[in-house]
Amino acid sequence: MSSSRLQRGRVSALGAIYILTTVTHHRQPLFAVRANAHAVIEALRHVERSGRSRTHAWVVMPDHVHWLMELRAGTLATCMNIFKSRSSRLMGGSQVWQRGYHDHALRQEESLVQVARYIVANPLRAGLAEQAGEYPYAWCRGL
Numbered sequence: 001m002s003s004s005r006l007q008r009g010r011v012s013a014l015g016a017i018y019i020l021t022t023v024t025h026h027r028q029p030l031f032a033v034r035a036n037a038h039a040v041i042e043a044l045r046h047v048e049r050s051g052r053s054r055t056h057a058w059v060v061m062p063d064h065v066h067w068l069m070e071l072r073a074g075t076l077a078t079c080m081n082i083f084k085s086r087s088s089r090l091m092g093g094s095q096v097w098q099r100g101y102h103d104h105a106l107r108q109e110e111s112l113v114q115v116a117r118y119i120v121a122n123p124l125r126a127g128l129a130e131q132a133g134e135y136p137y138a139w140c141r142g143l
Helices: 003-008 034-049 074-091 110-118
Strands: 017-024 054-058 063-071 102-105 138-140
Touching: 017 074, 017 110, 034 063, 034 074, 054 110, 063 074, 063 110, 074 138, 110 138
Parallel strands: none
Antiparallel strands: 017 063, 017 102, 054 063, 054 138
16 A cells, blocks of 8 residues: 555544554564664654653564654654654664554553553564563553
């Protein structure tokens, strides 16, 4: 599906909580390299420090990122553009990301805690860790 079709119907509601997922170019396992994973984490933190988001959880998998965040200012597209641009620059400026991203706004009946736990448990399901808290590139506020 083209990026423009994904954007149709996309709403950026301030105060809403979103799960954002983005993948590497050609699903390359770029974040299996420690320095690259740290560049992604720094970029996530940069967006929060800018006041545009409040992060609740994230996981940096070898070829994709899941980010649970509350939109505080601007749009989802702006947050994602800043995140992708900064992480790419920190990794040397090569093509890191596929175009576009997937977003899901949490509905009232969805539990923020359950969604956050699901995100940080992603490495367990992928066989990258044997127990919660073992994977170094996952974080959750308040868990």
